[in-house]
Amino acid sequence: MSEQLPGGIQLSPAEIEALGARWSSCWTPSDVAHHLTGIATPWFVAAGWALDLFRGRQTREHGDIEIAIPAARFPEVRDRFLGYVFDAVSSGRIWENATLDVLAATHQTWLRDPATDNYLLDVFREPHDGDTWICRRDETIRLPYSDIIHQTQDGIPYLAPELVLLFKAKHVRPKDQADFDETVPHMTPAQRETLAELLDRAHPEHHWLADL
Template sequence: MDEYAWLAWTPEHLSQRLQHLARPWCVVGGWALDLWHGQQTREHNDLEFTVRREDFPLFRQTLSELKFYTVKNGAFECLPEHDLPGDDIFQVWGFDTEANAWRVDVMLEAGSAQSWVYKRDTSIVYPRAEMVALSASGIPYLRPAATLLFKAKNTRPKDQGDFTRALPKLSGEDRQWLVDHLQRLHPQHEWIADLTH
């Protein structure tokens, strides 16, 4: 598979397709920040959203026109129609064979309908209602502080740009949340100084 053959859906398009599915999900990554900003601030190569692992079959059924592939360590494997991703799989990409392009990047999470769990440290748990917000058009997205915490681990130029654009708009509560969790997980991160000055 060509991992660069992306022609991602927009969050709006995804939301329309999922509107009748009564299971928790939310946009993450760069698009989550742009939903928070209320406008697109940069180009996005993909569209990432999270679902609970146990709900994946329902999302797959709803997006049945896509062919799904598990992704691990850069390797892609076709996921047979009725198979579940293994417990060591946290990412599944959806491929549109008609368009010959990837459409969505599905992240599998361990949370419950009420609780959000940080994938990289499952001791970090918060009420889902506190971690997921809705855009003006009703699209669920991960709050900016948590989105930036994910981006902090391996900060690429686009992640730094996302942080720089978000910083002036972050609430005091979000700044403190991000500082607390950066100090816990990435205590030498340069963003800590930016957030506390």
């Protein structure tokens, strides 16, 4: 869908690689939670940071920080970041200060500080049905937000580890394998069983199944 959108900037592989430097000052989960304190929109830290929050300590460096929200609730989140801009990204293309039509056709947004041009936060606008989260990679996987959002002792919400690992299972980069190896021993039998069931649905015969 994003390839049919007007405008935007197509980035070369070298330009995509160079974007890493613009994430050097990205926020921590605590920084994000400070901005979103008291918001009614359900949100959670995702990806590698979520696994560190689950394990109770930072285990590796993170090149960025990602959160996910219900797509329809994005305006409430956007209003918490006045003075910043949101760029939409998809398939190697970026739309700076994205318009509503671009936002409607994409799901990933990067929060940018216009004073420095650095990126601070990656926001995924996820499909949902009211208070039910819908997995964007397999729409048959639908769970209440109340079931998938966990919280740290100081109240930072994060995605359940079995769902974080489900997303990481698609490509299994070295850091994804390391996250799997480090996280599974901390998961409950029920969490490991859920991950195995979801992997069997989304990625049958995945090599992680043998370790669960």
